[in-house]
Amino acid sequence: MTIHVEDLKFQCILGILDFERTTPQDVIVNLDIEYEYEGNFINYVDVVQIVKDLMKESEFLLIEDALENINLKLIKEFNSIKNIRLKITKPSILKDCKVSVSNHYESQS
Secondary structure, three states: OEEEEEEEEEEEOOOOOHHHHHOOEEEEEEEEEEEOOOOOOOOHHHHHHHHHHHHHHHOOOOHHHHHHHHHHHHHHHOOOEEEEEEEEEEEEEEOOEEEEEEEEEEOOO
8 A cells, every 4th residue: 555645735944044944934745655554554644743743843954854754753653664755845945946855765674
């Protein structure tokens, strides 16, 4: 099974520039979670809340660190995960484009 969360949009502190450390900005998270469905499902509502809570509480400096921490939190929470594709977009940091960083993680279990 694969869960798809598309265009999850919320505000948080994310970035290294001075104004990014004081003013929350829009971020968009997209993720795909492939997992073993053997009668137990992964609740996408829980996944969304974990992502939002972690990003809001942690106030990451780098998107790369946010990606790594989201992956670690989700695989710790849900042991049936086989792999995760994550993408975080900052839609308003530059006036002429959106910028994103993404990664694909394979579970070690």
